[in-house]
Amino acid sequence: MSINLDNNATTRPAPEVIDAMTECLSEDWGNPSSAHRRGLSARRRVDLARDSVAKLVGCRANEIVFTSGGTEAGNLAVVGGFDRVRQSDPRRRIVIGPGTEHPAIGDAFAECVRLGGEHVTLPVGNDGLLDIDVLEELLRARGDECALLSVMWANNETGVIQPLDRIGRLCRDHGVLVHTDAVQWVGRMPCDFASLPVDLLSCSAHKFHGPKGVGALVVRSGVQVRPRALGGAQERERRGGTENVPAIAGFGVACELADSWLSADRLESMSRLRDGFERLILDSLPGVVVNGGGAPRLWNTSNLGFESTRAQFLVVVLSERGVAASGGSACASGSIEPSGVLLGMGLDPETASSSLRFSMARDTTDEELERAVEIIVDAVRAARES
């Protein structure tokens, strides 16, 4: 038996996705830039996928730039966006973001600093929500020096959802470009880019049953980013390099599947599953906290602190008993440092080191969660006794 509660790290590719990719590899293997038939048929695959991504995200097809995933999309948004803003207005050199961003964004901020920018880190409260008052104050005092703000729509470790609408509108009032890292949001929650006050949005296929190594940056019409991958006119000159056609086709199919799942109105019942899972654990064990529990959260994410335990140890014990969970983000899971996201929320290092992330997929069942709770409760009791 194996219960996968680590879906924020990655999800199992859907069979329909695998079929589409296999078909591309064996039949539509042409270069989409070639003018002959084989090329045109590969181009058609890319165009179809672009339409499916656009439908899921709620943007125009020509606003999509295919990338190698969320990391590249986030890099392109932050560094490429910053570069372009600075070029047209050299006074705007500040990049803004909370300290709880994914390293793909944190390192992109560092690159902006290397290029002559200044990085201002915004604090988050105990609930994980960005401190809007501090943002307002910064914009009031130095708004005309700010180039770009980047904020995760839903946090990868806690699932906490930021008030993107409010943040975006504030930034727009001061002419500041807004990027949202929507890697954990897209495919799980409804998205209507057209009505969002943001300029750039990144997403990644493998978080919702698509393949790894493919994602997209959505660039609002009229907004410019300086390309990072040079050497080709692909993606309307925003990302050079021959398109990864099989992965893009798989991404498109994953978007179609997510779109029909979302229209089946399952969000409330999935949130109930998550709440039931947390309630069972809280009722069975003392000394458990739900990190970010006071804020709106993604239906699939539960970050729990188990007093007097070590997350690194629990992850291994749970894995041996058939439950996959995580001690933080996948990229940092080899590290013994407590999670920067949880520390940023003001948790003490002890509680942060005792916290585990459980993340569900749309096919996670009640039975799986009940069985997982038994295993988790046993493991935590044993860890505390030892």
Ligand code: PLP
């Ligand atoms: N941003 C967030 C919030 C993520 O959770 C991840 C992946 O874990 C990424 C960016 C990076 O995406 P990718 O793995 O597609 O590069």
